[in-house]
Amino acid sequence: MSSKGTILITGASSGLGEEMARQFAALGYDLALCARRTDRLELLAKGIGAAHPDRTVALRALDVTDDTAVFRVFRELAAELGTIDRVVVNAGLGKGAPLGTGRYDANKQTAMTNFIGALAQSEAAMELFREQGHGHLVMVSSMSALRGMRKSMTTYAATKAGVASLAEGLRSERVKGVDVSVVYPGYIRSEMNEHVQQRTKFMVDTETGVRAMVEAIEKRKPKAFVPAWPWVPISVLMRTLPLSVVRKLS
Numbered sequence: 001m002s003s004k005g006t007i008l009i010t011g012a013s014s015g016l017g018e019e020m021a022r023q024f025a026a027l028g029y030d031l032a033l034c035a036r037r038t039d040r041l042e043l044l045a046k047g048i049g050a051a052h053p054d055r056t057v058a059l060r061a062l063d064v065t066d067d068t069a070v071f072r073v074f075r076e077l078a079a080e081l082g083t084i085d086r087v088v089v090n091a092g093l094g095k096g097a098p099l100g101t102g103r104y105d106a107n108k109q110t111a112m113t114n115f116i117g118a119l120a121q122s123e124a125a126m127e128l129f130r131e132q133g134h135g136h137l138v139m140v141s142s143m144s145a146l147r148g149m150r151k152s153m154t155t156y157a158a159t160k161a162g163v164a165s166l167a168e169g170l171r172s173e174r175v176k177g178v179d180v181s182v183v184y185p186g187y188i189r190s191e192m193n194e195h196v197q198q199r200t201k202f203m204v205d206t207e208t209g210v211r212a213m214v215e216a217i218e219k220r221k222p223k224a225f226v227p228a229w230p231w232v233p234i235s236v237l238m239r240t241l242p243l244s245v246v247r248k249l250s
Contacts, residue, residue: 008032011091013040019210032077034062064117074124086136087125114159134177186231
C-alpha cells in the first residue's frame with residue numbers, strides 16, 4: 001500500500017502520542033516519531049512494523065526544550081522521508097503546583113516544555129511548510145485551556161491556552177497551502193494522568209480518546225473538542241459559566 005503521506009509526532013513514546021502513531025500507521029501514513037526515550041520509540045516502531053510492514057517509521061531522540069535540536073531533527077526527518085506533510089505538536093508535561101508554594105521549578109519546567117517547546121516545534125514545522133508550499137500543523141491543547149484553572153493546574157492550563165492561541169494566530173495569517181488545527185482533549189487515560197482515579201467521570205480509555213483525536217485531525221478541523229460527547233457541550237459551559245462554578249471542574 002502506498003503511503004497517504006508523512007506525519008511527524010513529538011512525545012510519541014507514550015500516551016496520546018504513542019497511540020496516535022499506531023492509529024495513523026493503520027490509516028496508511030509513514031511516520032516520523034520523536035521523544036526523549038528512544039527505547040520506547042524503538043519498541044513502538046517494532047510493533048508498528050509487525051502490524052504494518054509496508055509503513056516507514058523514522059525515529060529521533062528529541063527534547064523539545066532544546067531549541068537547536070528541534071530545528072535540526074525536523075530538518076533531518078524531512079530529508080529522510082522526503083517531506084513532512086503533517087506535524088503533531090504533542091510533547092507535554094503535567095507537572096505543577098499552586099503558585100507561591102515553593103515549586104517554581106515544576107511550573108517553569110511545564111511552561112518551558114508545553115509552551116516554549118511548542119513554539120519551537122511550530123517555528124520548525126512552519127519553516128518546512130512554507131518551503132514546501134503545503135502542510136498541516138496540529139497543536140494538542142487541553143480542555144483546561146478554556147478557562148483559568150486553580151492550584152496545580154494553573155500553569156498547565158495557561159500553557160495549553162498559549163498553544164491554542166498560537167494555532168489561532170497562524171490560522172488568522174492564512175499561510176497558503178497550510179492548515180492549522182488545535183485539538184482539545186478531555187479526560188483521556190494516559191501516562192500523564194495515570195495518578196488520577198480510574199473512575200473519574202467522563203474518562204475514556206486511550207484508544208477511544210485518540211480515535212476521536214485522529215478523526216478530527218483527518219478532517220483538518222480548525223478546532224476539535226474530543227471526544228465530542230460530552231466535551232463539546234462542556235466547552236460551551238466552561239466559556240460562559242462564572243469562575244465560581246468553573247473552579248469546581250479543576
